[in-house]
Amino acid sequence: MPTLRTPVASRPAALPSTASVQLIPLGGEREIGKNTWAFRYEDDIILLDAGLAFPDESMHGVNIVLPDMTYIKQNRDKVRGMVVTHGHEDHIGGIPYHLREFDIPVIYGPRLALALLEEKLRDVGLLNRTELRTVAPREIVPLSKHFFAEFIRNTHSFADSFTVALHTPAGVIIQTGDFKIDHTPVDGEYFDLQRLAEHGEKGVLCLISDSTNAEVPGFTPSEASVLPGLSKAIAGAKGRVIITTFASSVHRLNLVLQVAEQQGRVVSLLGRSMLNVVAHARRLGYVRCKDETLQPMQVINNLPDDQVIILTTGSQGEPLAALTRIANGEHPQLQIKPGDTVVWSANPIPGNTIAVSRVIDKLMELGANVIYGKDKGLHVSGHGCQEDQKLMLALTRPKFFVPTHGEYRMLLKHAETAMSMGIPRENIVIVDNGDVVEVSQDRIAIVDKVPSGLQMIDDSRAGVVMDRVLQERQQIAKDGMVTVVLSLDSSGQLLYTPQVQTFGLAGEAKDLKGSALKPLLEETLKQEWSRFARSLERGSVDIDWAGLKGELERVVRRFVREQLRSKPTVVVFVQSPEEESAPAVPVADGDLRQERLPDATRRRRRSSAAVAAS
Structure with missing residues (x-):
């Protein structure tokens, strides 16, 4: 029964019935x-x-x-x-x-x-x-x-x-x-x-x-009702037993340890959260077992397979969880081999069913016997x-x-x-x-x-993903992306054929060429340059780069969507280098890299910008 504790303070005094709490x-x-x-x-x-x-x-x-x-x-x-x-x-x-x-x-x-x-x-x-x-x-x-x-x-x-x-x-x-x-x-x-x-x-x-x-x-059945199912699954395994459950299910972990000691097996833990929870739970007395029951992976790798249980994270098919990496053959400490038994002591959370099914399929393809399903008595809510x-x-x-x-x-x-x-x-x-x-x-x-x-x-320095950013990611995932790199001189002339790269586009869409875009851009610059460039004293030119880039972006977006009959995200990079500058060079991996310039040249560059539009 719960331990009785003396209250450290009395309750607040009752107030009139008009008192309301939000x-x-x-x-x-x-x-x-x-x-x-x-x-x-x-x-x-x-x-x-x-x-x-x-x-x-x-x-x-x-x-x-x-x-x-x-x-x-x-x-x-x-x-x-x-x-x-x-x-x-x-x-x-x-x-x-x-x-x-x-x-x-x-x-x-x-x-x-x-x-x-x-x-x-x-x-x-x-x-x-x-x-x-x-x-x-x-x-x-x-x-x-x-x-x-x-x-x-x-x-x-x-x-x-x-x-x-x-x-x-x-x-x-x-x-x-x-x-x-x-x-x-x-x-x-x-x-x-x-x-x-x-x-x-x-x-x-x-x-x-x-x-x-x-x-x-x-x-809801008692947690103790899982014990017979776990005992049966482990007793029937001829080789190693790999059990996946929620790392936070301390009661379930205790049951696994209990069965392991009854059947003469030792237990090792895989997954950061599993190691973390068990360490704290054991220190505080919520996980109870003999010291020799828990062993590190390097020890159990030298034991007979029928003496081994491995408790691991990944019951929800999480991409980076230990069991998913094992199923993909990517885990540095454990690989599946024929004769292994994987026990799924958890039900998929709504939305995770497909991910879990994929991991089960991969484990079976590697030769594991996977025991799962609500009828096996391996999990209760x-x-x-x-x-x-x-x-x-x-x-x-x-x-x-x-x-x-x-x-x-x-x-x-x-x-x-x-x-x-x-x-x-x-x-x-x-x-x-x-x-x-x-x-x-x-x-x-x-x-x-x-x-x-x-x-x-997310993992970025800013951390917070704004709605606009998520919408852009969704658009890219749905329809792909096209990047176009333009280099202009100070008189509005194209210095190079536009460089075009496509990402996530299928078939002929990947063959979109800058040479087809060049005449359209040249004609646009010829007609629109005077709107955005104003001559100053000593031959210098004041250019409304934001306005010009907006106009070029609209032209490129319209061209790309007409050519592809779809609406990929379009990213236009515009550069206006000095004589010593070099144009941005798209490379095979999809990165946009700049040839290294002397420091003085980089400081003299008039402008470099990117315009993105979905």
Whole structure:
């Protein structure tokens, strides 16, 4: 049972029924991922979780997706602290990025989640931007004058996970975090249903509850139910066993280690996140095994195959994950050989099914026996189904209800479940990111809207991918790209035949030649030069290069699209070198390189620019 802790502070004094609190979801509504909530009363803002999501196939070059935090940045002086429910990336992954833009005075959360977060912040040099404080079950911490957070142990696929009871001037608001009701938890940490019932008895103003499996009838099976399937799959393997699952599934990792010790195998870990999570979980006592059970790859490579288990990342077919690299024959430490058994202890997240299928196919082609599928008993969800959700509603008996954490159909189904449990329709709100929900003892309603949307991050120095840039990438991916290099002298004459290169174009489109474009450009320059060039004293010329480049770009774009009968992105490079300068030379790889010039010559160059148009 959960450890009882003496509260560090009493609850805020009850205020008149007119007191109202604002609930503001910034991510995780009508979508999967980037779960982020803000709670506001007067000038106090409290954050609950700050997750990320992963890009879809249309987000070319994007690594992660964050919620738009404009509202928080605009009110940064009002942020008093943050509460973390657990350590999954869709709940804590955004914190290092947000701390670059605004301070969070203190972050409270469970030990394992904060251990992972501490390492993230240390890696990017942001540990000094906040204070991390671990909490225990039933502990109550003061977040501000008006907000107190109580941490209630729950059960989920991530060890050390909490539901949060937020004590506010308007009443108690319970945010479940991710949960299922597991009556036989692997780690022996039971859901504190008693504390939920006590809150329900005293009165819960509003319940905000996980909707991920709202469409699925029944209870979600216990994590322990995976043990027979894992045991059977490993016992039936004649050679090495490679198991892929979520690195954050600490309970699953414990089950694998348990089976390994029972069947006389040792375990090695592949994948940075797998190594990282296990290191912290073992240090904190959430992963338990004999020291000799975990061995590095260089040791197990010298052991008989039937004594080896390899735990690896890549259960979602991620391009850079260890298992995907193994399937592609690109991993430096492990190659598939006939007789290997690959156990898929995870289900594909919606959107990842094709990627997972490709990896399975490649592994089979290399001779591996791949065990996968929902009928094999190798995976259970960490989110509660309809009966779990009903039990949560029955225990807390909230006056108002807000389904969260799911796509619209999931939120809608959860709302229907709540109505079947006796909550009036008018007391239920289905929210979208950015909605400002005001709740008091008398009512709940959406009263305003704050900025919401996506912030896309890539590996560039700037980091943030603007909408315009993403649209250009999508256009290039769809229709290809054409680059044209022009060199002009100061009188508007072409010095060289335009250099044309194509990218991502098929068939005859690749044969687009600059010689066909040259007469058109020469005629354009002859007719339009006087519009953009003005003679000055001593024979110098003032040229409106921006205007001229815009005109040339329009001509080239029209020509290219007429020739190709498609709409590729067109990039025009215009140079006007001095006598010693050399034209830009396109090379085979698609780069645009300049012959090296003396420093003095480069300084005298009149202009060099690129114009891009989709």
